[in-house]
């Protein structure tokens with residue numbers, strides 16, 4: 001358009017990539033991991049199996065699952081000196097700030113097995129990250145609470161171990177509730193991967209230069225923290241607290257439709273889904289299970305969420321814009337019912353998404369066809385012009 005920079009109509013930014021891991025059909029509301037529908041994995045599989053599936057492309061045999069789980073269990077501890085990294089933060093630091101810092105610091109503790117182009121090295125890095133991130137997340141919580149770090153117990157399942165590290169204390173016995181652990185494991189599955197979302201694209205782009213994998217995963221956590229991405233589950237709870245009563249819902253719906261008002265309905269809408277996010281329906285069902293288990297079915301915020309969803313789904317604006325509840329709409333209610341502070345919601349999303357991040361990083365480095373191209377741009381700046389010395393400027 002400037003004469004210099006005519007844009008070839010065929011020019012497209014090379015920011016897309018190929019991947020064989022996750023398939024999404026936004027119009028039909030479909031989500032498949034390696035071809036398996038999310039509904040079947042959520043109700044019939046577990047997070048360990050799904051992590052193996054995302055990385056290796058097939059569901060594990062019994063022996064492969066046993067070996068995978070054994071490897072994960074034997075990487076749950078952090079290097080003892082990493083406690084000092086936690087202690088370098090203010091007690092009030094947001095858990096995501098701590099997770100990003102500690103995960104990035106892993107690149108200073110693990111020097112062996114970092115040849116990103118060696119598949120065996122990549123596999124150990126993947127196991128180490130899937131194993132350690134729950135410990136990092138739980139310790140970030142304990143650090144906030146001013147409680148002692150709780151070490152992982154390898155006899156427990158993955159979700160039970162996380163609950164143990166979160167809620168155990170040296171003062172009294174604690175056994176994870178199996179119903180809640182199963183619900184948490186299902187939520188991990190639902191958050192495990194989601195194609196080329198902002199945080200996964202960040203990991204892939206960072207990893208495409210061959211950068212240290214721990215630093216790459218830390219960059220994905222940074223992107224996920226945004227309130228329009230993984231930070232939305234925390235924002236949903238704050239929104240429900242602000243609504244406070246079902247009678248105020250119409251006012252918030254009105255604000256969400258008002259272009260002059262920056263307010264958006266948190267937990268609604270999606271860049272790809274123009275139908276119900278299949279994960280939202282499963283999380284709503286899981287919400288019922290958790291609240292029933294805890295005798296909290298009359299949870300006021302759950303009631304507000306159900307009524308908000310009902311009204312929005314009948315509203316012409318939301319119907320026209322194809323805005324439906326997404327994965328973040330109900331998850332925060334479950335986490336709060338489990339006793340987790342809102343500051344930990346995105347940390348749990350990051351914990352669960354680690355399997356997808358490492359699987360996508362592993363795939364991207366395994367095959368040049370899957371490498372993310374160096375993204376280009378459509379230039380919209382000034383045409384070429386001569387430099388103006390300072391004493392001649394206005």
Ligand code: SDX
Pocket residue numbers: 193194196197198227228229230232256257263264265266267268269270271321323326327328
């Ligand atoms: C996640 O990419 C992924 O896969 C992400 C994720 C994953 O698993 O990794 O699925 C996780 O990030 C889920 C999304 C969580 N974010 C939120 O819930 C925050 C609230 N939602 C939005 O801010 C919004 O919906 C986005 C950012 C998610 C998508 O924004 P887009 O791309 O603008 O959505 P769109 O193009 O479909 O919007 C269509 C219209 C726009 O209005 P117009 O410009 O056409 O006038 O709908 C409006 C938007 O302004 N709109 C909303 C809205 N979301 C979109 N209006 C009110 N409330 C909303 N939530």
